[in-house]
Amino acid sequence: MPKLNSLRHDAPLDLHPALTNEQFSAALDPKLTPTTSLPLSAALNHKQVQKRWQQIDIRHARDHLLDPQTAQNMARYEKNIEHFIGTVKVPVGIAGPLRINGLHANGDYAIPLATTEAALVASYHRGCRLITAAGGVSAMLLNEGITRTPVFSFYNLAEAGQFVAWITTQYDQFKSIAQSTTQHGRLHDINVSIEGNHVYLVFEYTTGDASGQNMVTIATNAVFEFILAHAPVSPQQAFLDGNLSGDKKANSHVLRSVRGKKVTAEVHLPATLVKKYLHTTPKNMVEFGHMTTLGATLSGGIGVNAHYANALAALYIACGQDAACVAESAVGITRMEVNAQGGLYACVTLPNIMVGTVGGGTGLPSQKACLDILGLAGKGKARALAEVVAGLCLAGELSIVGAFSAGHFSRAHHKLAR
Incomplete structure (x- = not known):
């Protein structure tokens, strides 16, 4: 009787053809041959769009993606896309x-x-x-609320503790800095999570009628730079987000809170x-x-x-x-x-x-x-x-x-x- 969860040796699905070792390696090895590069500029204007389509050179694709209405409205997309070539129509x-x-x-x-x-x-x-x-x-x-979660690492727990002791005195300063970057966002809380010599700060914002992810990133970055310049204990490493926010990832924490x-x-x-x-x-x-x-x-x-x-x-x-x-x-x-x-x-x-x-x-x-x-x-x-x-x-x-x-x-x- 076959074991449960075992791989079937008689499975009909053939994931790869029979290859020699040399053929197998050749198929997977990096290829450093020259390639045709698309224009470097990400700008959205008629000249750059034309250059990109000259490189792609697939006429029917251009007709569908860069239809007359899309070409006419091209400037409307400037703040939403880079290396623009057209739009996709979804029913x-x-x-x-x-x-x-x-x-x-x-x-x-x-x-x-x-x-x-x-x-x-x-x-x-x-x-x-x-x-x-x-x-x-x-x-x-x-x-409601959106979070961004900077992370800081220190030599030991003692340094992390000193850093957190300073952080807890800075809420009003941080709030003022965050508010200077946005008319609509509001920093309403900061939570601290310590894991050994790592410190995660959870900045929580309201963002008005905007979804607000860019808004809170910009606001938190301003506070982040202030922390690096003024903290009494310098972190060994620091990053703007420590992956505690749940941004674009399913996570169980929010079942009891909010994002x-x-x-x-x-x-x-x-x-x-x-x-x-x-x-x-x-x-x-x-x-x-x-x-x-x-x-x-x-x-x-x-x-x-x-x-x-x-x-x-x-x-x-x-x-x-x-x-x-x-x-x-x-x-x-x-x-x-x-x-x-x-x-x-x-x-x-x-x-x-x-x-x-x-x-x-x-x-x-x-x-x-x-x-x-x-x-x-x-x-x-x-x-x-x-x-x-x-x-x-x-x-x-x-x-x-x-x-x-x-x-x-x-x-x-x-x-x-x-």
Whole structure:
């Protein structure tokens, strides 16, 4: 009997052809032959764009990426891209309306989603219709904050302790320095973490209506330089970020704290609506949730959810957010219960929603258009956008759990993706 987890010697997958040792080495060895270099300048202007396409020299690719509208709007992308050659068109669908009853978002929202995955928009649209039929989702922004985490190393723990003793007297000075770099960011706390002779400082900011990652990097760098110039104990090594912030990485710390905007959202669904829209029962959906929660635990997952990443990626791309932040934003918890009336109670909590309505890609032509469809472009709208995102994720959780519970998941993909 073969051992579990052993490699199969009869596996049909052939990862590489039969090669001699010399051929194998030749295939993997570095190649130092000259290559054709693209223009060195990263500037965005017609002259540099033409130079890049002369080097690429693939006419049909140019026609698709540098279409007339993109060429006309070229200057709009200057602060968002280097070595520009054009734009990629991603299909955009609309889901909803989704009714949000939030502290900041209130109303019915048509939600643009950019994706190439068939069945995705249809699934979110179904979840939105179900929630709206029940009166909408209740959503509450719980907390917000962005972190940057400089790290310093010392010869020994005694030096690290002296450094921390000085750091604790400098909060007002650090806050003043940080504020001098930004009109909208606010440094509101600094936490200290000591690991042997290493000291991590966790700078926590609010960033207004911007997602704020560049903002907090610039502010923290100003404080970082002050520390290096004035600390009574000079560190042996120091780096602007020590990887404690969770930037673009899933991490468990934020389940109890926040990075970005932390939102929870809930809905009570009568059993009749569950049957009408999802073709299953609250009991089946709750049992599915119990078994898949155990599955998430066995797989070492951080949090428990079905597919937050689908909603987040599609909305982030459509609305000019930093799509790489899906890595951290997709951490959270989905929970379902049978309520006292025999209906379904469902809630989501997402502690890492990284969204803004100003700055970044939010002002680009297509992305601004999508925010306009939501009615959430510009100042004063970021908190509302975060509550809409949480409601959208809840809609997606209901739809996909319903599909699995009713045995329709594969059928939907066969119908829409073939």
